[in-house]
Amino acid sequence: MTSESLILFFIVGLVLVGGAILFSSYIAPTSTNLQKSEAYECGVPTKGITWLQFNVGYYLFALLFLVFEVETVFIFPWAVMMKSMGMVAFVEILIFFAVLGLGLLYAWKKHALIWE
Amino acid sequence: MRSIINYLKEIFGAVAALFKGMRVTGYYFFHPKEIVTQQYPENRATLTMFDRFKGEVIMPHNENNEHKCTACGICEMNCPNGSIEIISEMKVNEEGKKKKVLSKHIYHLGMCTFCNLCVKTCPSNALAMGQDFEHAVFDRSKLNKVLNKPGSVLMKGTE
Amino acid sequence: MEKEKLKEIILGFIPEAEISTDTQFLTVNVDKGQLVKLATFLRDSDEMAFDYLFCESAIDYPDHLMMVYHLDSTKHRHQLVVKTKIADRENPVIDSVCPIWIGADYHEREIFDLFGIHFTNHYDLRKIFLDNDWVGFPLRKDYTDPVNIVER
Amino acid sequence: MKEEDFKDNETLELFKKEGGNVLLSTVDSLINWGRSNSIWPLTFATSCCGIEMMAAGASRHDFARFGIEVYRASPRQADVIVVAGTVTNKMAPVLKRLYDQMADPKYVIAMGACAISGGPFFYNSYHVIKGVDHVVPVDVYIPGCPPRPEALLYGVMQLQRKIKLNKINDMDDPSANF
Amino acid sequence: MEFNIYDLTSFTSSFDQLLMENLSPFWAVAIEMILIGVAILAFYAVVGLYLVYAERKVCAFMQCRVGPNRVGPYGFFQTIADLIKLLMKELIPIKNADKLLFNIAPYIVIIASFMAIAAIPFAKGLHAIDFNIGIFYIMAVSSLGVIGILIAGWSSNNKYSLIGAMRSGAQIVSYELSVGLSLITIVILSGSLQLSTIVEGQRDGWFLFTGHIPALIAFLVFLVAATAETNRGPFDLAEAESELTAGFHTEYSGIKFAFFFLAEYMNMFIVASIAVTMFLGGWMPFHVGGWEAFNNIMDYIPPFFWYAGKTAFIIWVMMWFKWTFPRLRIDQLLTLEWKYLLPINLVNIIIMAFVVLMGWHF
Amino acid sequence: MSIHELMFYLFSGMILLFSVLTVTSRRILRAATYLLFVLISTAGIYFMLNYQFLAAVQLTLYAGGIVVLIIFSILLTSHITHKFEPIGIKKMVFTIVAVAAGAILTITTVLNYGFNTVVASSQNPDMQLIGGSLLGYGRDGYALPFEVISVLLLAAIFGSIVIAKKEKSK
Amino acid sequence: MLSQIPLSYFLVVSTLMFFIGIYGFLTRKNLITILMAIELILNSVNINFVAFNRYLYPDQLQGHFFSLFIIAVAAAEAAVAIAIIISVYRQYFNIDVERVDTMKY
Amino acid sequence: MVEEITKGKLEEQEFSINMGPQHPSTHGVLRMMLKLKGETVKEVKPQLGYIHRGIEKMCEKLTYQQIIHLTDRLDYMSANILNEAVCLTVEDALQVEVPERVQYIRTIMGELNRIASHQLWWCAFGMDLGALTTFFYGLRDREKILDIFEETIGARLLLSYNVPGGLMNDIHPNFQKKVKEFITYFRKKLPEYDALLTGNPIMQQRTKGIGMLTKEQAIAYGVSGPSGRGSGFSCDVRIHQPYSAYSKADFKEILYHEGDTFARYKVRIDEMWESMNIIEQLIDNIPEGNYTAKMKPVIKLPVGEYYTRVEAVRGEFGVYIVSDGNKTPYRVKFRSPNFSNLSALDLMAREQKIADLIAIGGSMDYVIPDMDR
Numbered sequence A: 001m002t003s004e005s006l007i008l009f010f011i012v013g014l015v016l017v018g019g020a021i022l023f024s025s026y027i028a029p030t031s032t033n034l035q036k037s038e039a040y041e042c043g044v045p046t047k048g049i050t051w052l053q054f055n056v057g058y059y060l061f062a063l064l065f066l067v068f069e070v071e072t073v074f075i076f077p078w079a080v081m082m083k084s085m086g087m088v089a090f091v092e093i094l095i096f097f098a099v100l101g102l103g104l105l106y107a108w109k110k111h112a113l114i115w116e
Numbered sequence B: 001m002r003s004i005i006n007y008l009k010e011i012f013g014a015v016a017a018l019f020k021g022m023r024v025t026g027y028y029f030f031h032p033k034e035i036v037t038q039q040y041p042e043n044r045a046t047l048t049m050f051d052r053f054k055g056e057v058i059m060p061h062n063e064n065n066e067h068k069c070t071a072c073g074i075c076e077m078n079c080p081n082g083s084i085e086i087i088s089e090m091k092v093n094e095e096g097k098k099k100k101v102l103s104k105h106i107y108h109l110g111m112c113t114f115c116n117l118c119v120k121t122c123p124s125n126a127l128a129m130g131q132d133f134e135h136a137v138f139d140r141s142k143l144n145k146v147l148n149k150p151g152s153v154l155m156k157g158t159e
Numbered sequence C: 001m002e003k004e005k006l007k008e009i010i011l012g013f014i015p016e017a018e019i020s021t022d023t024q025f026l027t028v029n030v031d032k033g034q035l036v037k038l039a040t041f042l043r044d045s046d047e048m049a050f051d052y053l054f055c056e057s058a059i060d061y062p063d064h065l066m067m068v069y070h071l072d073s074t075k076h077r078h079q080l081v082v083k084t085k086i087a088d089r090e091n092p093v094i095d096s097v098c099p100i101w102i103g104a105d106y107h108e109r110e111i112f113d114l115f116g117i118h119f120t121n122h123y124d125l126r127k128i129f130l131d132n133d134w135v136g137f138p139l140r141k142d143y144t145d146p147v148n149i150v151e152r
Numbered sequence D: 001m002k003e004e005d006f007k008d009n010e011t012l013e014l015f016k017k018e019g020g021n022v023l024l025s026t027v028d029s030l031i032n033w034g035r036s037n038s039i040w041p042l043t044f045a046t047s048c049c050g051i052e053m054m055a056a057g058a059s060r061h062d063f064a065r066f067g068i069e070v071y072r073a074s075p076r077q078a079d080v081i082v083v084a085g086t087v088t089n090k091m092a093p094v095l096k097r098l099y100d101q102m103a104d105p106k107y108v109i110a111m112g113a114c115a116i117s118g119g120p121f122f123y124n125s126y127h128v129i130k131g132v133d134h135v136v137p138v139d140v141y142i143p144g145c146p147p148r149p150e151a152l153l154y155g156v157m158q159l160q161r162k163i164k165l166n167k168i169n170d171m172d173d174p175s176a177n178f
Numbered sequence E: 001m002e003f004n005i006y007d008l009t010s011f012t013s014s015f016d017q018l019l020m021e022n023l024s025p026f027w028a029v030a031i032e033m034i035l036i037g038v039a040i041l042a043f044y045a046v047v048g049l050y051l052v053y054a055e056r057k058v059c060a061f062m063q064c065r066v067g068p069n070r071v072g073p074y075g076f077f078q079t080i081a082d083l084i085k086l087l088m089k090e091l092i093p094i095k096n097a098d099k100l101l102f103n104i105a106p107y108i109v110i111i112a113s114f115m116a117i118a119a120i121p122f123a124k125g126l127h128a129i130d131f132n133i134g135i136f137y138i139m140a141v142s143s144l145g146v147i148g149i150l151i152a153g154w155s156s157n158n159k160y161s162l163i164g165a166m167r168s169g170a171q172i173v174s175y176e177l178s179v180g181l182s183l184i185t186i187v188i189l190s191g192s193l194q195l196s197t198i199v200e201g202q203r204d205g206w207f208l209f210t211g212h213i214p215a216l217i218a219f220l221v222f223l224v225a226a227t228a229e230t231n232r233g234p235f236d237l238a239e240a241e242s243e244l245t246a247g248f249h250t251e252y253s254g255i256k257f258a259f260f261f262l263a264e265y266m267n268m269f270i271v272a273s274i275a276v277t278m279f280l281g282g283w284m285p286f287h288v289g290g291w292e293a294f295n296n297i298m299d300y301i302p303p304f305f306w307y308a309g310k311t312a313f314i315i316w317v318m319m320w321f322k323w324t325f326p327r328l329r330i331d332q333l334l335t336l337e338w339k340y341l342l343p344i345n346l347v348n349i350i351i352m353a354f355v356v357l358m359g360w361h362f
Numbered sequence F: 001m002s003i004h005e006l007m008f009y010l011f012s013g014m015i016l017l018f019s020v021l022t023v024t025s026r027r028i029l030r031a032a033t034y035l036l037f038v039l040i041s042t043a044g045i046y047f048m049l050n051y052q053f054l055a056a057v058q059l060t061l062y063a064g065g066i067v068v069l070i071i072f073s074i075l076l077t078s079h080i081t082h083k084f085e086p087i088g089i090k091k092m093v094f095t096i097v098a099v100a101a102g103a104i105l106t107i108t109t110v111l112n113y114g115f116n117t118v119v120a121s122s123q124n125p126d127m128q129l130i131g132g133s134l135l136g137y138g139r140d141g142y143a144l145p146f147e148v149i150s151v152l153l154l155a156a157i158f159g160s161i162v163i164a165k166k167e168k169s170k
Numbered sequence G: 001m002l003s004q005i006p007l008s009y010f011l012v013v014s015t016l017m018f019f020i021g022i023y024g025f026l027t028r029k030n031l032i033t034i035l036m037a038i039e040l041i042l043n044s045v046n047i048n049f050v051a052f053n054r055y056l057y058p059d060q061l062q063g064h065f066f067s068l069f070i071i072a073v074a075a076a077e078a079a080v081a082i083a084i085i086i087s088v089y090r091q092y093f094n095i096d097v098e099r100v101d102t103m104k105y
Numbered sequence H: 001m002v003e004e005i006t007k008g009k010l011e012e013q014e015f016s017i018n019m020g021p022q023h024p025s026t027h028g029v030l031r032m033m034l035k036l037k038g039e040t041v042k043e044v045k046p047q048l049g050y051i052h053r054g055i056e057k058m059c060e061k062l063t064y065q066q067i068i069h070l071t072d073r074l075d076y077m078s079a080n081i082l083n084e085a086v087c088l089t090v091e092d093a094l095q096v097e098v099p100e101r102v103q104y105i106r107t108i109m110g111e112l113n114r115i116a117s118h119q120l121w122w123c124a125f126g127m128d129l130g131a132l133t134t135f136f137y138g139l140r141d142r143e144k145i146l147d148i149f150e151e152t153i154g155a156r157l158l159l160s161y162n163v164p165g166g167l168m169n170d171i172h173p174n175f176q177k178k179v180k181e182f183i184t185y186f187r188k189k190l191p192e193y194d195a196l197l198t199g200n201p202i203m204q205q206r207t208k209g210i211g212m213l214t215k216e217q218a219i220a221y222g223v224s225g226p227s228g229r230g231s232g233f234s235c236d237v238r239i240h241q242p243y244s245a246y247s248k249a250d251f252k253e254i255l256y257h258e259g260d261t262f263a264r265y266k267v268r269i270d271e272m273w274e275s276m277n278i279i280e281q282l283i284d285n286i287p288e289g290n291y292t293a294k295m296k297p298v299i300k301l302p303v304g305e306y307y308t309r310v311e312a313v314r315g316e317f318g319v320y321i322v323s324d325g326n327k328t329p330y331r332v333k334f335r336s337p338n339f340s341n342l343s344a345l346d347l348m349a350r351e352q353k354i355a356d357l358i359a360i361g362g363s364m365d366y367v368i369p370d371m372d373r
Ligand code: SF4
Pocket: B068, B069, B070, B071, B072, B073, B074, B075, B076, B086, B121, B122, B123, B124, B125, B126, B127
């Protein structure tokens, strides 16, 4: 099978979830009361708004993640070729890693890796 | 260099300690003999409670349907949460004396805390602790019990 | 330290305190105005060093309310009971010992809640157990609540 | 466990009669089989009885044998609320709210004297609800103070029997009367 | 080496041919797709349900108890009962929630796991799609699930959910790196991303053994990171029961909740499959170089059983983790990733590259 | 209609629909979700064109990376009840006209231009080829960009840490 | 099979997407939504590159690599952009372009 | 509303969240109002009263024998020690000399109760940290103690075994044998606890240096029991004012000086060892004799005030009875350890993470009905 059949998996997933939810919403008993659809917060009414103030530290992780994800993506083709290209690839990746390792080290030293 | 060695040491130490914990759970996984579960509803036939187990308050009757309660009301008074109500009537006995006779010894199982005070203080030892614990019901009123069996009378010789 | 000696020191500090030695703990009766002064002394002076308030309670007598403080010293291991009368049952007010023993915080809130005694200088005097709209002070002897209490 | 070994069969008969005494269809019994064998409790323990509830979940008694081990902390996902312990005036609105927030079908087990009637706190206490059935509709009462874990298991089996009587389309909201 | 006794390629291709000959191409494809769809659905459901059951039993045994045993023999139908119940449970509409996103979230989570299954080789010739970027594709698809969790948490308008979503976001985002990098270590060794090639490459020894130390480290890192990525204990911060009640799915009820529940187990299955394929030779039997007799005996066990057995083992190990360790705190979690796993991984890749360069692998 | 055509119409339909929704939705997280769908459909197009590696990169980086990042920042800066005010009719009409003009112009040009398309192979470039070119020095090699990317990423790390970590400048 | 779909179809789709992106870029006030619009634009360009590569020079990979690098650059750009957005947010507690430039630094 | 917040000082704006009353890790129905910034706890406001049952008021209506069964329901995990406290008060007031046998049995029962409670605490603490298996191991071992209780007393949790003047009934003939069996068994199992949780690096990192409470703070807040002893506050009533048969056993007070969550954890683990020591010293020497002193059926305390301190599982438990000479007390006050311990929670949890708050709460071992009374 070729990659076209991916759409099949997509559809099957869609059908599974959609079908089950549809079925359930028709057949399951329902009832309403005043408190049911309110947000649950350990049994007492919610106060204030649902808004969480997070520190920047949090975003730094996400940013770093994105950067390293790009890196991962570019290492994949390299990894495939490593065996056949030998020394050239090795040197290239050493440079690549050295540069990125610098980034990680910088983040480490700047305490960007601490969750506050 | 020192810090790198420490770094590695830390990692290995942590892995070793984690493994120690996994050994415990792993041990139990491979030793089904350690399972302590009692299969309750299946083992009902063999399940015996300790003889002092307090499951409910009962009033033992002998084979002639006689109990020992003289309707003195001491248990009612001693019960810390009012689980016992004695309903008695005055009856004239054969000797012509008026005497309190138990008509209903009402016991609210749904309120009792099994503190044993009623059993202990009953002057004529009319009460005891039963060992039945399967009391769950669908209707709360089913938990109000009358301890003296219908038609039962006071045991001879009990004062 | 023996009770007698403690008694002497306290009397030296507050001469008008009534002290009884024949009870389980040495008991000091002080006027409510002098409570904080005495308490500070008890905590800070080296011979007393009562740094541990292990119980604080109130008692509702027919004509007055009584505050009882049980003190312990972790240094000398001696105990002391301080008692204070609050004559005004309708509107009882007393100084808080919270600044002296921070542990009194919850106890005083409890007493405020259940006896209705107000503590001045308490930093956060709120009801602790009962709902905010609860009326009455349940631990008072004259408390009645026909709705919730089933009398026996 | 055999039918006649259970207590309070009379009330069950009564329920059957109320249900019109119609035979359950296969679908109904399949659904009831599912429901009765997968009763996920809400973690709701207020006091002493909660400890025995925990004991019932532990190795010796193993609640999980009934498929009940999945304690859910969120009422949205729970099926049964085991009221284990005293419910006070201040707690009652919370209990009611939790019950309301549960998804249908939902059941309530009153475990212990306190939940049934206020138990030791029935007389002279100013802050205890005299039975949770004043707050939420109760399906099964398990007396005891606290009931031993087996008693809880027995109560759960009673609840299973009750669930098996349900019909798919007569699941009205039992809290409507409240 | 004879493998063809259990080779399913011929079976699938002949089936394909049969359809092609008798029907128009469009219908042939359509029927094939429907059949495959049904098969996948059934497979998915069965695996999901029985992983839940297995987890209950495994943890029960670790905890000196017996686990579900009253519904069917050994409680075998327990999860089916659960499923029926969940299916019949009310779906509560949440006030102030973003209804659209609230409803979309389970789809995203489930579909992501579905798409990932597409590329897993279960046995020789028994995989839906054999991408030439196989492992990278699985990584890419499974990284989408986190968005479902984030959306679910945010749209519930519930404080616990929000915290849970935030946590799981930070967590999955971090650990995805380690998963990727530890897989790269193996890719260096195999020189291919195609899963079938990778499996074939382990004919004479699983990569875990042929790549010795770096592969072993990568395997351990992968196990940890994969456990974290699937949001399982000890990394289940997003639904940390003792802190956030039910985390990001606090407000989900009935079948919608069931999907989150299911997705967790399916993700576990997927990462276990990846681990098996990449490190433990997929459906390859256990071979020891030189022991022909032994190898031949091993060949008689069908590849699918090899695959299933190994996957079950990895899943069991992951369950073992969950039921032994306390949960990490969020900052520990991130420290573990960024200060330990990631640097180790980077160094490990270099080592592996060096090993390959020098030809030190077996 | 072949499967390919079907998929093309499906994906391009999804792309267009969800891009419109992305830029018009009044709830920000919904916009992000629609963007996610756009990106996934784009990946679908790449799959269809048989550039599997690119499609997977699209999924990993765009859908799994950038969108996650965007959603994170949304979680910080917006609240669930928050809705954008609808833009003024005048501005909207004006923009639509301008944009439509541009679009029509481009599309007519595109449709009138005769591309000499060769569909010699719809082969999927395999990883060996991609890797070889990525690491190669020669005319088709991308070794330099490959290394430059690492520097770029380094710059991104520095930049974002410096910018975001800037302590509360009171 | 691919030949059934002319190249220009891809270009039309990408053009439309491009201009939708432009529309969003012009009408949106929230910085994050503007970022999203930019992503749309970049994506449309990518589609172009890929389609050209497939239809015009199927044996070479220039378009493919171009898109690859565009994606990488987009990621780096998004990272920095979001860092900027966050720092703006921390300054003004708002990320509306209009408000941001009227407020004094 | 949103606009206001966006405009306003978001830096200062805190996010408040409720934990409890129904929450898996508040050990009952404690409600904690948290102010958060990100995941960092800025303030904890415990809200009590969800299980306030008015026991002190009820006691004013009950006789001294009947009070016993209510004290059980305060701190149900140390039921036996609590009702021992009431009995001691009554006996002190009446100047009744209880037989030595009773004292021994009370002490042994109390220590068994302490072990059982610590076992349960260990389960719950593990659960709070997310180690789910601890729950089962702890409760598995606890069942052994419950069996001993049940055989002698007939109840598992709420024992009501002590009555003013002695015991409800004599110990079961098997008692000594069973207890010894248990101790041999548990000495083998306790190291498992260490392997599973104590040594675990995750657990150690989550507890060390978390929830600091210095000795001075502990004393000021009145944090007693194992929680106080983890801060180096020597507050063991069994040592300082021995009651029952504690003076006859040789044991030491477990003190740790770190004052963090881990120290509190260690105190409890070590206390289990120490309790086993105490029991071992006493179990063979239980003197023969009566299981109750002679008491009048209606007990009336002389006018006065009586205070007894005992070492309950969670700290110092005090019974303060004011009598006006009637058969019911005039005022009863229970000084419950948890109540004071709770007041230090805010202090300890500030600037920690949510997960730490849970760990701290777990290490303080709260029993909510005891606070609320
Ligand atoms: S049971 Fe005993 S105490 Fe109660 S009324 Fe009868 S005789 Fe009296």
